[in-house]
Amino acid sequence: MRSIQAIMVAILALVATPALAQSSLLPVQDRQSGEGEGPFTTLVIKGATMIDGTGAPPEGPVDIVVSGDTITGIVRGGGAPTDGARVIDAIGMYVMPGFVDVHGHNGDPKKAPDPSYGYRLWLAHGVTSVRGVSFQFQQNDPSVADSRQSANNTILAPRLFPYAVFGTPFPGGPIDSPAKAREWVRWIFAQGYDGIKFFNNASPPVLEAALDEAQKQGLGTVAHLGQRGVARVNARKAVELGLGGVTHFYGHFESLLDGQGGPDYPADYNYLDEQSRFAWVARLADQIVDPGSEAWNDYVDFLVAEGVTLSPTFNIYSASRDVMRARTAEWHDRYTIPSLMDFYAPSLTNHGSYYHDWSTADEVAWRNFYKPWMRLTKDFHDRGGRVTAGSDPGFIYQTWGFAYIGELEMLQEAGLSPLEVIRAATLNGAEEIYAPKGTEPPFGLIKEGKLADLVIVPENPLANLKVLYGTGHLRLNRETNQLERVGGVRWTIKDGIVYDAPSLLQSVAQMVAAQKAARQ
Template sequence: MLKTFLTAIAVSLAMPVLAQPTMERVPDRPAGEGEGPFETLLIRGATMIDGTGAPPEGPVDIVVKGNAISAIIRGGGVDVAADKVIDADGMYVLPGFVDTHGHNGDPAKAPQPSYGFKLWLAHGVTSVRGVGFGWGASDPSIEQKTRSAANTITAPRLFAYQVPGTVWDQGLVDTPAKGRAWVRWAKGRGYDGIKFFNNEKPHILEAILDEADKQGMGTVAHLGQRGVADVNARKAVELGLDGVTHFYGHFESLLDGSRLPQYPADYNYLDEQARFAWVARLAEQVGEPGSDQWNDYIDYLIENDVTLSPTFNIYAASRDVMKARNLEWHDKYTLPSLNKFYEPSLTNHGSYYHDWTSEDEVAWRKFYRKWFDLTHEFKDRGGRVTAGSDPGYIYQTWGFAYIGELEMLREAGLTPLEVVRAATVDGAQEIYDSKGSIAPMGSIAVGKLADLVIVPENPLANLKVLYGTGHTRLNRERNELETVGGVRWTIKDGIIFDAPKLLEDVARMVEEQKRAQQ
């Protein structure tokens, strides 16, 4: 049993190269699933939250020609001839959300990529950076990216990142020259950027980062603990890294009194219960927020134009696993196979709460406080923070996990307008910085792509109204419970998707799998 456990975990922590080959092909978008694009689409009477941080304003009429915004009429009421009109009176319109940390299933837990794609769209996510969407020689990322760009599948706009040495047939990237060759090869294949797990030696990482910059490819890293003795976040940034996701590498850059983390004598990295229980205790080995050490580190990140995509939500179950296990959307919208994957397991990556105690949860709550403080201070000094969800692990189901991330960004101290900016214009620009251009989406402005979210309730007052299950509250006049919110329409490339209908499709997938297992 132990040998099987360690082998499975070792594979999952390196890269799940064997996890993806039999993923189902995404079906073509059927007739009637999404309307448009139209010669002229008019969105009438909405309150606009444009994504830049500007205050809401309304009523506003938005005119869309094809797949782009052609006019914004403040005050509304102008007579515009249109092929399609959306009456958004009393509603709120925002830019389409950008998820900067996406994956898309594997055959064991969510074999049809449409499951995740539809959940993303149903929650207003119109662009996703896959880090990555798949692994190995049969990685579907480029095919799915191309089909999404052509709108022949029901999916957000996809940006494909890949891990050095994967996909091609020339083996490990074990020299700087080979690293540079892989970058050029990946660029030629159509990949947008590179995701690192801290598996490269520093001189090889430096060569890959330099070549990525030359080729206009973005870079982001999960700075795993096995490589952090050589490359923590500060070192990775020094070598040229664009962005840091999760918390890995930050705390190791802030150690107080030692150069390396201090592990307990019985620590075993391949035992995920030990690995993730210990992670929270790492916060005890760093200084306090506001110290000279913290200030110097944050200043260094900002001076080097680093972007942080914290993905707070993916470890939220560590604070309260009972809550995560019983989230209200699991029964209707989480596949039984995915729920099974989430359960404590010796083989499934992220299912590490084998004997998760109140002491573990308290330690993680304390850990989050310092992680929140680091992110908040970074943001306050001008650093860019974006929103990523890392779905499909640890009770974090697609779409719902993204809104959970927005709530946690708010908990970290971002204001509601800052949360929206992180989810829209800043996420879009993080992806496009490496391309050397202004993002064509991410804000509501004339000339931008018509990627929009229309919501009946005000998300600045309550982010919970963005969940597909809506927000339940007491109607005090009738003394009755009512459910409000949920995205009403998601518009991608001028194509209007009925968000409740997408959720119905997902619910049907879940029910079909439940019946098949009876």
């Protein structure tokens, strides 16, 4: 039996810092004939109700005209010419901009070795752009190459924006000074990355230099301000130093502690024991100032004034408040590959598999933790702050695509209206990615001149976000007294290429079935 010291060393390698995968993922296969139609000289989406991504109310019927990869016409009331065009009959359906997932990871050889598994699930749920933070924690990261192939549509994948993890080994050696930090940032820019993900593993002077250089290079910055570094750099401090985005809850509560300099953890707390780490972080809710107090409002106003973006990723921790529900989600049997279910199971070494002896008290603590976390997000949003949607898939029972729709539901739970949720998932996400570049995003809105990234759904997502799940929504037909499944994305369009979402899901189901058969 392994000693507890050996187990802790293994956990450290997996979670204390970004880990290097032991071997490479499978290469992404070229997009095959029949995997997507187009782009077309003219594509007309007829008769849909349009939710344009700005937050404006829906309107319809409209005909949307696409030429090649670009939206070239929006005909309100219908009547767009269709001679020679590829026509999608969307009468009675709803069309939105393609969704943007600002917190993406891909699999690894242990849990999900084929990158196309996640890519297909994202596309099947209407996600046409993903920011990887990062896509892979390994040397010889293929994410930049994948992003270029996706941009050329030679692989079947959303549009990919890879971020490098700060500290990734580079030819210049250790990053042990502000000058080295700037050198590393310039090197990352030259490699073709779009931004940097920080894990709170740098001293304030080094972090400040890296953030300043990133801004000069037009690179985005986002941070997971974990417990190991938050005593020196909480969210307020990181934003003061120039950070562009805060993901998860880390750093916020430590910026709002009530009359104490740091979190009050029990004497036997151990960050490397993930049950201890995640159980006790929820107890921070009992140590902060009152929501709505002067100190609370001062912090919210500070974040808004600094122009930081929040991508809360509520969904990735949702199992903490009801692990049984997360473990038995209805999509796991058909769409979650067995190796991923193995990874999700309680484990001393797999990151996020921390339900070793999860109690009612732990779940209650997390339910209480969500209240101020969601209140902070809502207050920030209501005062003009930008909130985006990120799913952080591949951990804690959160499978690609399904996790993203779960995040949309939880943004509504936090108090955003359905229209505001759609804006967070579309325009806001596009703006977060492109703001550091100093340009307007080419997608994120249904507007003439924008890229034809669109998602078409048979049911009204504003009435029920559950109709966006790949498994659809189960409801009772009150005329027949029979249960029926409705919804699910019908078509996802990226760069004017039309993907049949049910076919993508079927291809994923075949991957799952094949892995199950190989285990027999």
